[in-house]
Amino acid sequence: MSDIYDYLEWRGDIGFSDLGMCEADYIVFCALSYLPFDGLVPEDPKSPVLLGDAIARMRELVILPSKQKKTKKAAVKETRDREYMFKGDDRLTELIADSARFAQLRMCGFVNRIDTGEQKQFCAMTFLLPTGAVVVTFRGTDNTIVGWKEDFNMGFMCELPSQKDAVAYLTDIAGIYSKADIYVCGHSKGGNLAMYASFFCREKVQRRICAVRNLDGPGFIEEVLEKDGPKGILSRTKTYVPQSSVVGMLLSHEEPYYVVHSRNYALMQHHLNSWEIRRGEPVGDGGTTESSQLIDRTLKQWISEMTIEQRGELIDGFYEVISKADATTLSELTRGKSTVAMIKAMSRLDGEKKVLFRTAYKIFKQSLKQSLPTGKLFAASTRKTAGV
Secondary structure (H helix, E strand, O other): OOOOOHHHHHHOOOOOOOOOHHHHHHHHHHHHOOOOOOOOOOOOOOEEEEHHOOOOOHHHHHHOOOOOOOOHHHHHOOOOOOOOOOOOOOHHHHHOOOOOHHHOOHHHEEEEEEEEEEEEEEEEEEEOOOOOEEEEEEEEOEEEHHHHHHHOOOOOOOOHHHHHHHHHHHHHHHOOOOOOEHHHEEOOOHHHHHHHHHHOOOHHHOOEEEEEEEEEEOOEEHHHHHHHHHOOOOHHHHEEEEOOHHHHHEEOOOOOOOEEEOOOOHHHHHOHHHHHEOOOOEEEEOOOOHHHHHHHHHHHHHHHHHHHHHHHHHHHHHHHHHHHOOOOHHHHHOOOOHHHHHHHHHHOOOOHHHHHHHHHHHHHHHHHHOOOOOOOOOOOOOOEEEEE
16 A cells, blocks of 8 residues: 555655645655654745755654664763654655655754643644745644643634634735735645634635645534635645544534545544545545544533533543643653553542532533434545545
8 A cells, every 4th residue: 555655755756836735745745744854944935945955954863763772872862852642653764765756855944842831732844846826734633632622622622722823823924925826735734723813814825725625624614614714725725534534533624524544543634644545646536434433423412511611611621630640741651650640630529529420421422312323324424525
């Protein structure tokens, strides 16, 4: 099965001037968004650097898993200061560095902001194509707890801090590169930010957007989609989800979505390096799986049974418990001391919060019961699934 790595080997020697944007390129740009460009790419959109140069320096700085002795590891860490987020990132950077299509692109405007006070995790970057167009890419959720908290906030907030930043970022890039066509994309929460920024930027910016791509990212609460912004660009917006999608099916979508075949199982299909690509296009699947449809129906039913206020109180209560664990990342959260701290914090919740947690659990069980079909499993979700 061909994937993102095969695509880079197959089409890596063909520049964008000879062959314009194709659907697989969005997958590459979104995969690049998770790389540790901090300090390697300027925040100033007017000071671009070659992507290949940034990647080469990154490869010198990244700490890779090694079978070396601990003494040698310590020496390595003195000169290396960052790590990749995903297992396949080392191969990705190697192929990008050898790719004429991507290595010669200029890159700028790298922003990576984490603010626990605002409950915000926002990362964006811009790629300048030789054709004069720009690709604005938003990173999805990282390993930070505050990043996941912001994701949950989508269930009851009309505008998240990162969504507001996304609109401002896209507006700034459009103003600096005032003659450029614009492509906008993102994976996971980054896909949601790509859509939100494109929906609610100024009309004159929206007119210049050629395409918006959301790769397995959640939708919005109904109050957001009822506004006028999305109407002007839905025809240029697509969402791709793997066959067992969970994240990409969350909340409401009005844009068309396409099901992509992934070689992984269940939640692991969310990883972009598992998506099948053939001749520059994601390979379509027959539709989402029955388990994906069941989860989709259950969560939508669960959310609809709770008021906006109840959703917010439930999510804030859950975050209150997690915050007692003295952890900033998901990996730290799984440590023994953190687990004990969360259990203690749960037992100390006030009566109203405990009642809310029990009520939410009862609603979820009822929603699951209502979502389970009495006869055959549903063959399709409530929305029409288009083939790729």
